[in-house]
Amino acid sequence: MAKAKVTFQDIDTTVNVPAGTRVIEISEKVGSGIIYGCREGDCGTCMMQVVEGWNNLTEPSVLEEKILKENMAGRHNRLACQAQVLGDIAVKPA
Amino acid sequence: MNSRDDLTTPGKAVEVAPGVHWIGAMDPDLRTFDIILKTANGTTYNSYLVRGDDGVAVIDTVKAGFQGEFFARLESVADYSEIRTIVLNHLEPDHSGALPELMRRAPQASLYISKRATSMLKALLKPNQGGFEYQRADTGDRIELGGRTLRFLHTPFLHWPDTQCTYLEEEGVLFSGDIFGCHYCDSRLFNDRAGDFRFSFDYYYAHIMRPFKSHVREALALIGPLKLNLVAPAHGPVLRDRPRRYVNRYRELSAPSIDAEMGEDERSFLIFYMSSYGNTARMAESVADGAESVAGVRISLYDLEGGEVEPFADLIEEADALAFGSPTINGDAVKPVWDLLSSLTVIDLRGKVGAAFGSYGWSGEAVSMVEDRLRGLKLRVPVQGKRIKLVPTEDELEECRSFGRQVAQALVGEGGASRVFDMADLG
Known part of the structure; x- marks a missing residue:
């Protein structure tokens, strides 16, 4: 299976993951400062900043787009509980 | 009326x-x-x-x-x-x-x-x-x-x-x-x-x-x-x-209450513990020793047996990092720890650093349960919790010092060298 590197810049930590992994599956295990609320894409708590590899994440769903908008997301913000990794990315808490 | x-x-x-x-x-x-x-x-x-x-x-x-x-x-x-x-x-x-x-x-x-x-x-x-x-x-x-x-x-x-x-x-x-x-x-x-x-x-x-x-x-x-x-x-x-x-x-x-008490470059790290035979207490002291060695971190150590929830909640609101020490009794963390951890909903904990440690007899679930609760409260848990079976040896207390130091370093942003993991190794 294709592998990808996810770098959490706030703790200078990189994890090699299979493509398709959601950021939520790894960020807590390594102690990144990305924090979670509902864990199902509804509350916007887990907004993260995608610093590198914006196009290496799955496209946001209509629901995620709506929640990002309601939470006044910036240009390179995604929800860590929704975004799936397709290639190398670097993220940090928004 | x-x-x-x-x-x-x-x-x-x-x-x-x-x-x-x-x-x-x-x-x-x-x-x-x-x-x-x-x-x-x-x-x-x-x-x-x-x-x-x-x-x-x-x-x-x-x-x-x-x-x-x-x-x-x-x-x-x-x-x-x-x-x-x-x-x-x-x-x-x-x-x-x-x-x-x-x-x-x-x-x-x-x-x-x-x-x-x-x-x-x-x-x-x-x-x-x-x-x-x-x-x-x-x-x-x-x-x-x-x-x-x-x-x-x-x-x-x-x-x-x-x-x-x-x-x-x-x-x-x-x-x-x-x-x-x-x-x-x-x-x-x-x-x-x-x-x-x-x-x-x-x-x-x-x-x-x-x-x-x-x-x-x-x-x-x-x-x-x-x-x-x-x-x-x-x-x-x-x-x-x-x-x-x-x-x-x-x-x-809405103003912070201890701004003037803590130095501008100083971060507050509170360590709470509960101990039945003194083992988790000794761990707590070693965690505090280790954390104290990191510049810019001020440590406070509290035995939960000697305090009440509400003033502790006030302290926690102003703190930057929190560690909880609990023995495992009947497969769970002890009640005073849960009492405090269930009384923090009126406080913004988001992004504070959290950690857990404790002595145990045979199964030792308390540490991971407390860590899960800390994550649920939106704390960041950067260092895996420290568990020691029953009475800590001097070597194990040294591990506790190292644990305290690592948590304090995470608090001040001294992560040391970059880390690389495979997802399969994260557990």
């Missing part, structure tokens, strides 16, 4: 400023609000009506069971056909309960809610299928009522994501929603005539607004420059006598 000098005759509106009427409802018998809040004086659901040359605006409604009282007061000062605008500063059911019926009686009116309120409106009014049309309001948006201007202030998370304030520019009246409110029912209505509600005001802040202190400060930055002749909250007395005092009180309550 305090009933002397009653201004709130049934079926009558009360003028609180020129052309501005209180049309709310009294709930004197309420003793518990929203499960979590006590009130010795009931509460009020405040709604207001603003009359302009070109029509009328209604600001907030009341809890569903009180809509008869609300409509009777409204009808005493306006006809439904005059209502052009309905504003909901906050969608919680105690303010939106009469909205469906009000929209039915005034179908021509435009509904204004904050830009964060749209999904809540739909969820709250699910039984009213078909829904309502609404306008999304943001800071600076205005509505002209003919010689009267309503201006919106976006004040999210006070105390729901949707909350906003509405300001009547010509009269200097701030319709503040739950901000500056309290659960206190007094038919004398105004702050200079009602009984002593200072306790209720502070209590309401402590339970409703305190978890959102940073948002309180942002809202005060918007409210601060306004000319304020009257603050009209959604609960409790209408603040007409020196309303600025209540703004200042919020400023005091």
Whole structure:
């Protein structure tokens, strides 16, 4: 299976993951400062900043787009509980 | 209810400023609000009506069971056909309960809610299928009522994501929603005539607004420059006598309390523990020793057996990192630890560093259970918890020092070298 590197810049930590992994599956295990609320894409708590590899994440769903908008997301913000990794990315808490 | 000098005759509106009427409802018998809040004086659901040359605006409604009282007061000062605008500063059911019926009686009116309120409106009014049309309001948006201007202030998370304030520019009246409110029912209505509600005001802040202190400060930055002749909250007395005092009180309550105590470059790291045979206590002391060795971190060590939850919660609010030491007894962390960890909902813990450690006899679940709780409370848990079987050796205490040092380093951002893992190794 294709592998990808996810770098959490706030703790200078990189994890090699299979493509398709959601950021939520790894960020807590390594102690990144990305924090979670509902864990199902509804509350916007887990907004993260995608610093590198914006196009290496799955496209946001209509629901995620709506929640990002309601939470006044910036240009390179995604929800860590929704975004799936397709290639190398670097993220940090928004 | 305090009933002397009653201004709130049934079926009558009360003028609180020129052309501005209180049309709310009294709930004197309420003793518990929203499960979590006590009130010795009931509460009020405040709604207001603003009359302009070109029509009328209604600001907030009341809890569903009180809509008869609300409509009777409204009808005493306006006809439904005059209502052009309905504003909901906050969608919680105690303010939106009469909205469906009000929209039915005034179908021509435009509904204004904050830009964060749209999904809540739909969820709250699910039984009213078909829904309502609404306008999304943001800071600076205005509505002209003919010689009267309503201006919106976006004040999210006070105390729901949707909350906003509405300001009547010509009269200097701030319709503040739950901000500056309290659960206190007094038919004398105004702050200079009602009984002593200072306790209720502070209590309401402590339970409703305190978890959102940073948002309180942002809202005060918007409210601060306004000319304020009257603050009209959604609960409790209408603040007409020196309303600025209540703004200042919020400023005091939302300010950090130990700013001056901690140095500017210093981070506060609190270590709480509970120990039955002294093993977790010895671990705690070693964790503290290790953490102390990191420059810029000030350590405080507390035995939970010797303290009460509430003052500890106050300390935790101002701290930057927290570690909890608990033995494992019958497969769980001990009750004083859970008592403290279940009493932190009024505090903003987001992003603080958390850690757990403890001695155990055979299974040792406490540490991972506490870590999960810390994550649930939105703390960051950067270092895997430390467990030691029964009595720690000197080598194991050294491991505890190293653990404390690592947590403190994570707190000050000294992560050391970059780390690389495979997902399969993360457990």
